[in-house]
Amino acid sequence: MFRGIIKNGIRNELLLKVEEISGQNVFNCYQCGNCSSGCPVVEYMDITPNQVLRLSQYGASEEILDSETIWVCSTCLQCSSRCPKGIDVARIMEAYRTINLRSGIGKxxxxxxxxxxxxxxxxxxxxxxxxxxxx
Amino acid sequence: MKRIGVFVCHCGDNIAGNVDVERVAKEISKHDGVAHSVDYTFMCSDPGQKLIKDAIIEKKLDGVIIASCSPTMHEGTFRKATASAGLNPYQCEIANIREQCSWVHFDKEKGTQKAILIIKSMIEKLKMNELLYPVSVSTNKNVLVIGAGIAGIQAALDIGEAGHKVFLVEKKPYIGGHMIQLSVTFPTLDCSQCILTPKMVQVNQDENIELFVNSEVESIDGAVGNFKIKIKRTAQYINPDICTGCGDCVEACPELVPDEYEEGLSYRRAVYMSFPQVIPYTYTLDIDNCLGLNPIACGKCKEACKENAINYDLRDEIIEKSVGAVIVTTGYDQYPMENIGEYGYGKYPDVVSGLQFERLIFAIGPSGGKMLRPSDGKPVKKIAFIQCSGSRDPERHLSHCSKICCMYTAKQAKMFKTKVPDGQAYIYYIDVRAAGKDYEEFIQKAQSDQKLIYVRGKVSRIYKGNDKMAISAFDTLSGKKMDVEVDMVVLALGLVPSFGTAEFARKFNLSVGTSDFLSEAHPKLRPVESVNTGFFLAGTCLGPKDIPETVAQASGAASKVLSLLAYDSVEKSPIIVKVDAEKCDGCGKCAEECIFDAITIDKIQNVAVIDEMKCKGCAYCVPECPYDALEQKNLSSQQIYNMIDAILGKGNKVEKDKTHVPKIICFLSEIGPYQAADLAGTGRMEYRPNVFVIKVLSISMLNKNHILYAIKHGADGVLISGSHPGESPYPGASLKAKERIDSIKSEIKSAGLNSDRIRLEWYAGRQAKGFAAYVDKFVEYLKMKGPVDSAKWRLLH
Structure with missing residues (x-):
């Protein structure tokens, strides 16, 4: 049984969908925090960009879908250009937004x-x- | 007719998992000439080797095939076993069914079929193998050590102590390398100079060590045991035997130059001494910055020298020596700060490198050991250290971890706090890696005693604050953005091989691995040897490492050299070129072409004579002979033809329908492409099983007949691959092969045939991925083109 942050198993359907839409491997992240550091709107986010990656690795994508963060993200691509591991973080944000929008949940x-x-x-x-x- | 024994290894499940080894052994037992065929779990184990030895004696075998891992792994092991059973070791051949079969083909049926063909081709080669005996070459007992940092010093001292002559060559005017620039060393905090200078003095005093500073190695010719080296020494202009070190010349010199020893933080004169304890103890005249050797232009230092030690008429000199072995300790450089734009190097003078900080905190450094800002000389109260500056950033900088930065940053922060007790140090890190004796304890103690703030996050940028610089980062532990103002920023820059290593490696045929560091012959089991026999490696030229590890490696390399020099002779491979005196008419074409000057013409008998010592067996000369009088021993043309026949199956009928499975014959040079193919196996990079490898020493041995034979007999394509031009152990061989193959291809083209079925590619050992992908693409191409019309090709002459 999973307890705490891991609820639906690590590589659940939702995460696979995020990976498919974004084309990114969230397991590339080693949590240096450079994405959050460069983010101009991180103060207005409830989950920081590096936490989005961490939660995604846990398969806790639902928390991200419910967050303000994905709507606050301005898609300025600072995070993507700074990532030392070449993760396009903005695409991951976009993927979460897309999943919400496709199920009719808009901001x-x-x-x-x-x-x-x-x-x-x-x-x-x-x-x-x-x-x-x-x- | 030879009685051949075949021994098929399971290698646990490594081979048996993807190849039906029992079936292979059974099928092979039916092959012509095979007297004995068995399989066993681990052939390289003691019982496995006993199996081979017993069979040689009991079954009266006069040739054995071991179908197992790559010959680079265990050829030596099995040849030794064969020899101990009384058989000539060159009657033992390895069929590589692991790296180039079971590890790259995951379809068991196809894998099994390919393994059978690989073994058959090796059997056909073995049938014509002659008995060979290693050639003995007497060894020179001198040793060349390149680079006089702590690694070079340690290696030179060890070898000198054993009584051998050492030539220690250093590019800089002083010995001691980066270590002599350091303040103190972690984790003991003993002063770097205090522990290093006694060793430097010892180098100077040791009669066995001949020191060449301001010098570089120009060339190394010959082979293990007998290298001829040329050392280029830049003109000294100051005679060290006369110079008393009074310093009058320095006072007279009008020129100011940034001081390299002080990492550019202060200035020196054009005639200078890097630091007071310098070895050799003499002044250096830096000709690039000297106003001119012409006394009319300046000449002030010469006037000032009372001892007349300065002589402007000296010129660069080339010194020739003979050595038996070479130790390379070329060390590291810091990753260039200017590459990391967001950290403000050049914009903010108070952003310094780790090595610059070492100089700044050093008691007699440019700031006299006081913590002052380089920009305005104001005291430093707040300081930030940025770890992983350039390291662990595969996207933009270096992908590797530089290993020592975590420790030296903690050391520097601790030293800062000792100098400035009311100061504050911030250390930005991603992970703290303190694997080493007493290392973790050191960091923990520094952190709690000195109240260091470790911020877990990468710094995104450094910008202008009020009067000071500000650092923008994100603390991933608290999830909060954090900007702080600091007086000084120290970048814990990553380590890269010393500038010029790539060129050095090319020049001396040393292989280069990931992150551009030099690579060892085996990363685990032969850590101080190079693939280029006779060359040994130690220290940070192999990869980032700390001082204790460097010293251990240097002593390791020295002891390897000493065990080599313990013998009066070394054995040289007998795989060389032979001359058929019947066919040879002494025209001398081969002698002209030979790269190693190994061929002379006997004018009386009118026949070419091969010098066994000089010939390296590359067989570069073979295609040059107009009479086909030259052959490489144990890989003659007939042997190549027989191997191809075995792979293609004699009288192979080509299926003209869509099920056609193309077959490619690959001629791979031992150094480079063959290693790439092996590494593709180690990395389990799957590719199509349609390729069959014939290993050659160098592709420059292939003539037109060798290449066309395959296609004329039903192969769909031929891939010829050598090491990159300039990287081959046989200088010029790759380009010569290209020239020959280009001319063959244009001939094919003019005959109206598809010359694209014959491909020439360069591969280095590191390019495993590229090799696997290329093979797949080639197979695809040949599938699209359909079966070859070999009848048409047979019309080619």
Whole structure:
């Protein structure tokens, strides 16, 4: 029986899906923390990028799916460019977002956007927010 | 007709797992000439060897095949066993069915079939093997040691003590290497100079050791036991016998140059002494920075010298010596700081390397042992050490762990705290590796006693703070970002082989392994020998290591050399070239071409004569002979043809349908490609079983007939592979082979045939992956092209 952080077995279906979408091997990570160190928005994350890799290795992907981190990630690619092991961390973030979005879980609900406020928002921002954060 | 015994090894499950060894032994027993065929779990074990010896005697065998691991592993073992049963050792051949069969083909049926063919081809070779006896060469008892760091010093002292003459060659003007730059050594904290200088003095005083500083080895010719070396010594301009070391010349010199010994932290003159305890004790005139030897331009030092020790008329000299063995201790350099842009080298003068810190904290170093910032001389209160600077970063820098940085960083942090008790030290690390006697205890004690802050995380960048530098990192243990301001940053830079090692290795045929360090003959069992016989290696040229390990290795290399020199002669392989006097008319073409000047022409008999001592057996001359009068011993043309026949099966009918399985004959040079193929096995890199290897000393022995014979008799492709040009033990052999094969290929092309069925590739031992992948691609290509029309090829002359 698994207890604590490991719930669904190490290499569960969800993790395999993440690996397939991202094309990354999460076991390349040796926890140097360079991804979190370079991240410009790490202060706003509930799980730090290096913890995303650690939890993924444990197969604890559900915690990541429920986290703020994957939505906070701005896909600036700092983490990917700094990783000494060549892991494209941003792709892993994207994979988690994709899994959520495909099952209809988005960060923003387009119906709830204040239409009057939309007038003040640059259209490109609306478009990119829709693409990245809605299912 | 020979009575041949075949012994098939299971190697536990290593061979038996993918090859049906019992079936192999049974099938082979039916082969023509085989008098005895058995299988056994471990042939290399004592009972296994006894099995062979008993069979040789009981069954009256006059040739044995051991089907087992690569000949590089146990050829020696089995030949010894054969000899002890009274059979000529060259009547024992190895069929490599492990590295080049069971470890690379995982389909048991195909593996078994291939193993049978490999053994058959070796049987056919063995049938024509002649009796050979090793040639004895008398050994020279002198030794060359290249590099006079702690490794070179230790090796030279050990050998000198045993009574042999040592030539110790050092590029720098002083001996002592990096160790003489260090402040104290971990974990005992004894002063580096205090323990090293007595050894340096000993080198100077030992009558058996002849020291050459400011010198480099220009060439090493010959073979183990008898090397001819040339040492190039840069002109000294100062006669060390007259120089009293008064220092008047230094005061007169107007030039200032960054001091290499002080890692560029202070300046020296163009005429200088690196440090007061320097050995040999003399001043050095640095010609690159001297204003000119022309007295009109400067000449101030000569005027100042009261003893007249300075002589501008000296020139570089070449010194020739003879030695029996060579020890290489070329050491390391730090990974260049400028490669790690985010750590601000060049931008912030207070970012220093580990070695620079050693100088800064040294009592008589550039700052007089005070912890001052190099930029403005203000005291250092907060300091950061960054471990793994360049190391363990396969994506951008070095992939290896430099092994000593964890320890020297802890040592430096401790020393800093001793000098600046109210200071704070931060150590950034990914893992702390303190494997060594008293090492872990040292780090734990330093951490708790000195209140060192170990931050578990890689530093992402260094940027400008208020007055100071700031470090941005992420503490993975607390999960918090952490920026601190510090006065000085020390980069624990990774170790790389000393600059110029690659070129050095190419020049002297030493193989280079992962991370560009030199490689040993066997990583576990022959750790101080090189594959190039007669060359021994020690210290950090092999890989990062600390001082105790380096010294142990140096003594190990020295003792290996001493056991070599304990004999008055060394045995040389009798695999050389022979001349058929009937065919030879003494035209002298071979003598002209020979790389080693081993052939002379007997003008009276009109026949070529091979010098047994000089001939290395590369058979470079064989294809040059217009009368086919030259052959390599135990690998004659007929033997090659018979091996090919055995692999292809005589009268092999080619299936013209889609089930056609192409067969490739590979001629692989022993050094380089054959090692790559073996390593592909060690790494279990699966490739298709369609390739059959014929091992040659050098592919320069192959002539047109050898290459075309395979295709004319049904092989679909031929792969010829040698070591990279410049890396072959036979200088020029690879390029000569290329020239010959190119001309054969153009001939094939003009006959309207597909010259792409014959391929020439270079492989070094390290390129196992490349070899496996290439073979697969070649098989794919040949499958696409379909079976070869060998009838058309037979029309080629």
């Amino acid at each position: 923003i609900n387009p119906r709830k956007i204040d239409v009057s406020a939309a007038n003040d928002i640059p259209p490109i921002l609306l478009v990119s927010a829709m693409r990245k954060l809605t299912g």
